[in-house]
Amino acid sequence: MEISSKELAGRRIMHVMLITAVFSAMSVLTFNIVLPELRAEFRINLAQASWLSSGYLLVYALGSVFYGKLANRYRLKNLVTFGLIAFAVGSLIGFASTSFWQALAGRLLQAAGAAVVPAAAMLIPIRYFPPERRGGAMSMTAAGLALGTALGPVAAALLLAVLDWRWLFVPPVFVLALVPFFRKYVNDEPDPNPGKLDWTGGALLAATVALALLGATYLSEWLFAAAGLMLCLLVWRLSTASEPFVQPVLFRNRSFSSGLAMAALISCVSSGMALLPPVLLADVYGLGSEWIGFALVPAATVSFALSRTGGKLADRRGNASLYTLASGLIMFCSALLAAFSGAAPVWTIPLFLIFGNVGQTFIQVAISNSLSKTLPKEQAGIGMGLFSMTIFIAGGMAAIVYGLLLEMDAPGWSPLAAGANAGMYANVFLGFLIVHAGLLAFYRMRFDPSRRSEPRLLAVRR
Secondary structure (H helix, E strand, C coil): CCCCHHHHHHHHHHHHHHHHHHHHHHHHHHHHHHHHHHHHHHCCCHHHHCHHHHHHHHHHHHHHHHHHHHCCCCCHHHHHHHHHHHHHHHHHHHHCCCCHHHHHHHHHHHHHHHCHHHHHHHHHHHHHCCHHHHHHHHHHHHHHHHHHHHHHHHHHHHHHHHCCHHHHHCHHHHHHHHHHHHHHHCCCCCCCCCCCCCHHHHHHHHHHHHHHHHHHHHCCHHHHHHHHHHHHHHHHHHHHCCCCCCCCHHHHCHHHHHHHHHHHHHHHHHHHHHHHHHHHHHHCCCCCHHHHHHHCHHHHHHHHHHHHHHHHHHHHHCHHHHHHHHHHHHHHHHHHHHHHCCCCCCCHHHHHHHHHHHHHHHHHHHHHHHHHCCCCHHHHHHHHHHHHHHHHHHHHHHHHHHHHHHCCCCCCCCCCCCCCCHHHHHHHHHHHHHHHHHHHHHHHHHCCCCCCCCCCCCCCCC
């Protein structure tokens, strides 16, 4: 099989992207474990301290959309260079912080830079690889995210054992060493006629998402109402602007719209599979935080080892085969956790999670690859940016809902589920199984080429 020089460059870029994704994933996760320490040091409440995590998520999600939009106007190598430099500079500001607000400023600048990673990770496979080989390319980013997820808690625990929390800002500085490689291998050209950039539409999108996330964080009906108002203004802007921030035709693409809705639900379950097992191990099994971190390593490590296998399966057998396998693994894991939470020995929980983590790695490759095939070239940047934003925001909001659910005391559906509050865990895991069963049926109906034709691109109306 002959490989073009463009695809060969794409492979080199994706190897660099794998390493970049490791640092990106680590940065997202590491600060969750030091919020109590920050609260005590700066004498702030937990809601304020949590902005080091929730503020990062908000800027990270919105930034992925803006980078996707800007990729039509500017060379991707320049956007990646700017993003990684901002990522490192934000880390240095945070490391030197003497106040909470300085630490928060560094954290938000980190997010504004790191947001280029998901945007580039979605665009590079589309621009450098033919559709039949994009799965393998996308799986490399999934591998980096899995490895970062595995290393994040362990690296944080090791740093905090001998140093203070400010050292958590240091690892992202090393991404500067990757900039020369991106400069060397990324050689795409922007759209020669990108049109005007609708800053008003972009601002309304940012305001809508920010107010919605704040409303979910503080359970404020006023913030939700403000988000609804911003959404109405955004819809009006998109329908009336001559060159809107997001072309309305993108949402009339049924395959893309339905895939985006699926991605939101998949992200909700993924958020729960990341959040609930550590709390289960602490709440029901009584494990300490240091042991919980190590208990999560096997699943993340196996996910990293098998992530490339998922991409190859998508290229050889199709996205539908990979999605079906991934969904089956997640449902199997959910069924085990739903049936045996609190009843099975503690060492079995990390084994159960291997199936779920591998399934989640595979399903991200399958759904992102499927969505990329529904988009015309000129809509790929903003479309995949919206995809990234959707999974981050849906996952963040779902995490808030899970926190509320765990405060409730409810009997579990399974008589095997035992221990303090194990019933609610069993119910939520059963819900995950039901959601994925429904999503699998819908995916096979909408995206499986053996049941219907491949999703067709919707021509952009001029």
